[in-house]
Amino acid sequence: xxxxxxxxxxxxxxxxxxxLIASFSLFYLAPTDPxxxxxxxxxxxxxxxxxxxxxxxxxxxxxxxxxYVKGLFVGRDYTTGGVTQECSAPCLGYSFTLGxxxxxxxxxxxxxxxxxxxxxxxxxxxxxxxxxxxxxxxRGTMLDRVVVAGTLTLSSIPYFVVALISAxxxxxxxxxxxxxxxxxxxxxxxxxxxxxxxxTLGIVNAASYTRYTRASMIESLGEDYVRTARAKGISEKRxxxxxxxxxxxxxxxxxxxxxxxxxxxxxxxxETIFGLPGLxxxxxxxxxxxxxxxxxxxxxxxxxxxxxxxxxxxxVYSILDPRVRLR
Amino acid sequence: MEPVHVxxxxxxxxxxxxxxxxxxxxxxxxxxxxxxQDRTAMVCLGIVVxxxxxxxxxxxxxxxxxQDPNKWNQDLIDRNGFPTIAMTGDHWFxxxxxxxxxxxxxxxxGARPSLIIAGLATFFSTVIGVVVGLVAxxxxxxxxxxxxxxxxxxxxxxxxxxxxxxxxxLIAQFVGVNxxxxxxxxxxxxxxxxxxxxxxxxxxxxxxxRGQVLSLREREFVAAARALGVPTRKILFKExxxxxxxxxxxxxxxxxxxxxxxEAGLTFLGVGLVEPTASWGITIASAQTFYKTIPYxxxxxxxxxxxxxxxxxxxxxxxxxAFDPKTRR
Numbered sequence: 001x002x003x004x005x006x007x008x009x010x011x012x013x014x015x016x017x018x019x020l021i022a023s024f025s026l027f028y029l030a031p032t033d034p035x036x037x038x039x040x041x042x043x044x045x046x047x048x049x050x051x052x053x054x055x056x057x058x059x060x061x062x063x064x065x066x067x068y069v070k071g072l073f074v075g076r077d078y079t080t081g082g083v084t085q086e087c088s089a090p091c092l093g094y095s096f097t098l099g100x101x102x103x104x105x106x107x108x109x110x111x112x113x114x115x116x117x118x119x120x121x122x123x124x125x126x127x128x129x130x131x132x133x134x135x136x137x138x139r140g141t142m143l144d145r146v147v148v149a150g151t152l153t154l155s156s157i158p159y160f161v162v163a164l165i166s167a168x169x170x171x172x173x174x175x176x177x178x179x180x181x182x183x184x185x186x187x188x189x190x191x192x193x194x195x196x197x198x199x200t201l202g203i204v205n206a207a208s209y210t211r212y213t214r215a216s217m218i219e220s221l222g223e224d225y226v227r228t229a230r231a232k233g234i235s236e237k238r239x240x241x242x243x244x245x246x247x248x249x250x251x252x253x254x255x256x257x258x259x260x261x262x263x264x265x266x267x268x269x270x271e272t273i274f275g276l277p278g279l280x281x282x283x284x285x286x287x288x289x290x291x292x293x294x295x296x297x298x299x300x301x302x303x304x305x306x307x308x309x310x311x312x313x314x315x316v317y318s319i320l321d322p323r324v325r326l327r
Numbered sequence: 328m329e330p331v332h333v334x335x336x337x338x339x340x341x342x343x344x345x346x347x348x349x350x351x352x353x354x355x356x357x358x359x360x361x362x363x364q365d366r367t368a369m370v371c372l373g374i375v376v377x378x379x380x381x382x383x384x385x386x387x388x389x390x391x392x393x394q395d396p397n398k399w400n401q402d403l404i405d406r407n408g409f410p411t412i413a414m415t416g417d418h419w420f421x422x423x424x425x426x427x428x429x430x431x432x433x434x435x436x437g438a439r440p441s442l443i444i445a446g447l448a449t450f451f452s453t454v455i456g457v458v459v460g461l462v463a464x465x466x467x468x469x470x471x472x473x474x475x476x477x478x479x480x481x482x483x484x485x486x487x488x489x490x491x492x493x494x495x496x497l498i499a500q501f502v503g504v505n506x507x508x509x510x511x512x513x514x515x516x517x518x519x520x521x522x523x524x525x526x527x528x529x530x531x532x533x534x535x536x537r538g539q540v541l542s543l544r545e546r547e548f549v550a551a552a553r554a555l556g557v558p559t560r561k562i563l564f565k566e567x568x569x570x571x572x573x574x575x576x577x578x579x580x581x582x583x584x585x586x587x588x589x590e591a592g593l594t595f596l597g598v599g600l601v602e603p604t605a606s607w608g609i610t611i612a613s614a615q616t617f618y619k620t621i622p623y624x625x626x627x628x629x630x631x632x633x634x635x636x637x638x639x640x641x642x643x644x645x646x647x648x649a650f651d652p653k654t655r656r
Binding site: 019026272292 | 480483484495499500595637640
């Protein structure tokens with residue numbers, strides 16, 4: 001077990017480090033004039049010189065890179081508008097367009113994304129697992145066929161279309177209008193402002209989770225131990241929930257872990273369409289202003305989220321399912 | 328498809344009555360026959376073919392209507408930017424607010440980028456995925472270790488964020504941030520979208536193919552080919568590839584609608600294609616503020632992308648059923 005953990009940990013760290021190198025090369029080394037890009041269209045020569053000095057574009061590549069890594073772990077200084085600003089660790093760079101350290105921008109955006117993703121997860125896990133279990137129990141009936149056809153259709157409609165329609169016709173009409181209120185300020189406002197996004201992301205994902213749960217449930221209800229449980233005369237409810245569902249949930253949990261990571265790194269559509277200032281919307285804004293430091297940071301954070309969740313899923317899976325051999 | 332390796336995929340599924348006949352059916356032909364009997368699949372196929380024809384004959388359709396997708400009709404726009412006409416005999420789907428461009432012409436041309444980008448991205452990611460998977464699985468050893476690691480690495484990158492970020496770098500690099508013309512930006516965005524989708528799309532298929540090849544390469548027919556001295560390249564593409572038709576077809580059926588969604592979605596967010604390209608995503612984005620005053624402006628492109636993706640997904644689902652040996656009747 002320990003060797004398995006260590007090996008997975010080493011591989012996770014190596015992937016993150018490689019992403020760091022790859023994205024640094026992409027955003028700081030590949031452009032011939034990164035300082036000019038970062039400076040933007042109305043760039044004064046003085047400001048350009050300042051940015052060039054801060055980004056150290058005239059230094060050797062390796063010095064630039066170690067400067068960035070040092071910022072991540074120790075912190076570094078940035079000069080902007082003649083003022084030297086301290087950027088404490090973990091320093092992800094400085095957004096000259098927005099005039100703020102990137103770490104601060106990310107720290108403001110991350111709670112929004114996490115709130116959206118976790119709230120939606122509550123909805124789709126609840127609806128998906130319940131509907132999937134029901135559908136598997138009445139397999140082959142009219143109800144089951146309606147559920148299967150409905151979920152297939154719902155998950156085949158482009159998500160941004162569903163989100164757009166929901167933002168135009170549901171948010172602010174049936175549900176409260178969508179806005180971001182920090183949970184520390186007003187928990188009720190927080191939930192109300194996010195409700196439309198939760199329901200939308202939740203229902204669309206619930207379609208997939210219904211299908212996963214149904215398939216997994218049908219398989220586990222066909223197992224020998226379920227027949228044994230029935231033969232012992234246990235009530236049907238107990239057979240389905242204690243024996244069937246318990247085994248059926250394991251593969252669903254795996255998919256959930258990976259989905260969660262994917263959504264943390266890419267709730268772009270939900271955030272932009274519902275106007276919530278999360279990581280995805282930060283990326284979109286950074287894109288339109290060619291804000292390379294912010295783009296690099298979001299990509300990095302996304303990769304860390306994905307790799308970490310992969311690691312957690314692997315470990316949890318090996319605990320949940322003893323049949324998985326630890327390699 | 329040559330009917331050689333029937334026994335490798337579905338030995339038990341060929342009833343003696345059929346096997347006894349002179350004509351033997353390859354798994355692919357069995358799948359195609361099953362697909363033809365599936366009514367949903369055929370309807371969806373019809374819809375997809377319809378959209379492909381619309382895209383191919385977009386200039387003809389626009390010419391029949393007598394309009395050009397990029398011609399501004401400012402005379403039909405009132406002072407507030409609203410069109411003075413709705414759907415008319417001249418402008419079948421009405422005209423765009425502010426510019427007065429013909430919406431039918433833009434709609435038929437808008438089918439093009441979706442299909443071209445999804446088609447090319449699927450093609451490149453499939454070719455790369457198949458070749459990498461074949462080589463990794465068949466050669467094994469250090470090559471396999473390296474390729475598998477690259478596959479894992481690509482799969483652990485946040486591809487949506489990269490899809491947004493990479494074009495920014497490419498535009499900054501190749502056309503400059505401040506003096507790029509809209510046409511240049513549009514072209515760079517178009518190409519970078521295909522590249523990004525292909526770059527992040529191949530790894531999943533490669534992993535799947537590698538797994539299949541690992542089990543296939545131990546089979547007798549591969550050993551026989553080796554014993555006969557067949558060169559490796561021929562074993563890979565003549566012996567193994569025909570046995571991988573099912574996973575490849577399934578992966579293509581998943582990739583096509585997914586890429587169309589990503590293209591239209593990113594374009595809608597303003598990080599995909601840009602004007603002057605005619606694209607459903609661009610029209611939807613600019614129409615969302617007019618959803619009350621000019622509803623058809625929003626709903627027609629929404630219907631286009633939704634119906635196309637829905638048809639492709641349902642068709643893909645039917646294809647997966649038809650090719651899945653587990654559901655073989």
